[in-house]
Amino acid sequence: MSVGIPKNKASYNLAGKGVCDYADCILVDDDLYVLYENVAARSGENVLWIKKINLNTFDGREEKHPDLFRKHLRPELEGASTLHVGGNNVLVEGREGLVISSTDRALILDEEVCAIEKWKSPMENFFSDNSYFRSSDVNDPAKGYDIFDVERKVITGHLDCDLSFVKPISKWLIAGQRKNTNLAIFSIKDNCYVFELDNSRYRYRSQDTLRIIRFASTEESLFALCGDALVVVDLEKFSVVKELNYLDSNFLQKLLVKYDCSKADLLASSISVERFGVVLSGGFNPGYVLCLDMIKENPYIWLNDGYDDMLGVCSKEDIVFGLDNRRPTAWDKFTGEKIWVASARGMANNVQVGRGWLVCSQVAGYIACYQLKKSFVSPYRPAV
Template sequence: MGAGIPAKKATFRLVQKFNGVVSAALGNDRLYVLYSSKDGSGKRFFKDFDLNQYDGVEEDVPERLVRSAQPRWRPIFLQGDLLYVYGETPELIDVSQWVACYSEYEGRANPDWAVDGRFAFDGKCIHRAFGWNNYTRGLDIVQNGNLVDHADIDIQYFLPSADGLIFGVRLSTPTFCVYSLREKAIKLEVPLVHYEFANDEPEASVSRCGNQLHVLAGNHVLIIDLTNFSIVGEFAYFNSAFMQSLLAGLKYKNAAFPQYISASMDTLVLSNTNGAGYVLCLSTVDGAVLWGRKSSREMYAANTDGDLVFGLEERRPRAWDKYTGEEVWQASAGTIANTIDVSDNWVVYHQPAGDVQCFTWKKPYSSPHRPS
């Protein structure tokens, strides 16, 4: 079902008075929130909100997997029933049963690892980086809590694996790399020397949609087919009239490079969260610019499979027609959010300090401008 226009007022507002930091992940109609408390010696726990059944009383939702822990922000990601917890003392949790499939609260397989870290899971084994941003020493491979192998690969990955694949910029060479955990093999390397980056530092934001990766590589967008590991699209979006106009008004070109990409099958949106805030929407067919919006403050956008793009502009939740950029919805209250999750009938705005705002709709939005 496609995204729809929500009510102006949030259906639920969570974590408004919590003394600590939070992270959230949305899957279908369930919202998983990780609370890390600053009270006392500190504790960490989850709450599982069935948004269709939730009565609005946050205190009545039980705490899951309570641990003694420092009040640190831990990013979480949901894939199916598996919740990946990165940061201090990483874990992999099966939320269908609320059991930890992997947990470093029970000890680290390699004492040389930093306490803060991230990992990938290939269906059998954990592939653990040596530290939060330490990719230089490759990945240790763990099975049943024991160190069983090592992969000498230096990819700066962030997202959990899907189909046993991880991807990101390599440290030893300026390339974007797709790597198979199961095969211990590089499937594709794309040289990045041809592209321009802010501060001349190669970076890549990635959005996966089915078997396609949409890669924001500086002043270009690449589309990679994961069935045959080939580049099927390359868009020089900096050459567009929108970007040229934006650049003409900037003192420093580095301020024009966006940080995020969010893709659907037919469109992709780029977001710039610095002072030269903008959202730019491109067609995935030929890279043509469908529309752009700019602001004097940071902007952020999340694409959908429907006819809407949800976003943040002037610190207020909004929605724009995917094909024209026309604003069709604006929430009645502002937000401090810096992340947007969309799934089924819900859009959730959140950030580490709390105030998680959940919006829903009654029917999908159908754009009068959708191509026939």
């Protein structure tokens, strides 16, 4: 079954004004995990709660839906937390590191365990191959990551790496940035680096002192947005197989003239990947969505632009979903033709596509859920 076009109006609006101060969410197939958070400065209390909502069976009564977990936080902790899902576990990253089982709602790891292990908050953490990895000290990446057995509640090992912004990219591999900002791939199995890319070669905005690399992966490749370049790394040979300076493409060169802007203004801030399809988006006035097919000799397929922020996210079929001037939008993946626009402009800055749902959200507490209904097959899809 092909991915469908959503209804024009959101089926559910969650985490709205008066419900919470901050919110984050993760869409896994048709299950939406929602992290709600209140802070004392705004709501008089520091409390965090999580709901697991199956969007197919949800009755729309958010306040009546049972909590997966609820906890009052220490008053000295400030800021918004981030939600991650790893297998049957839910991870909270930020003000306080928590691991909760999504099957029996049990608290696996909390501040008491963190105190025993001398872990500090905030932290970076992730799950890989049923193990929990947590940074020893987020302010000193060189201290590496402890490996924690969630069943026995003991540390079983340590990763000797200095990575930040870490993501698992396979069963035994993680990727992130070293202290020198280089992109690196690290083997959990062998406890060593297997690839490193010199980040000093690429151009970033002067304000981006951290020189942050955005990346996404498939089973075969890692696609890294390194400032003004798109770099493709083979995950079997651990070598660069393609490098594109996307700012030199005809599409972006035309934007330089159209908007009388600089190349720094056109640096992308987001990357999305599905097989060999890549979508870059961002820009800093103008905004744009640029679609690429990395198999083609000339990979640039189409570009849509505007004066406002734009975001594009690949789907598994013929649609690129995203945001155009904060309005949820869908484009034909092969032509860039706009095929759907939501009836109302929202406040989202993030888009997720599940099995039958499109979810748009932002950290300040706005989550809109659109059901994918009418199937779409592009008339421009290449014949197999």
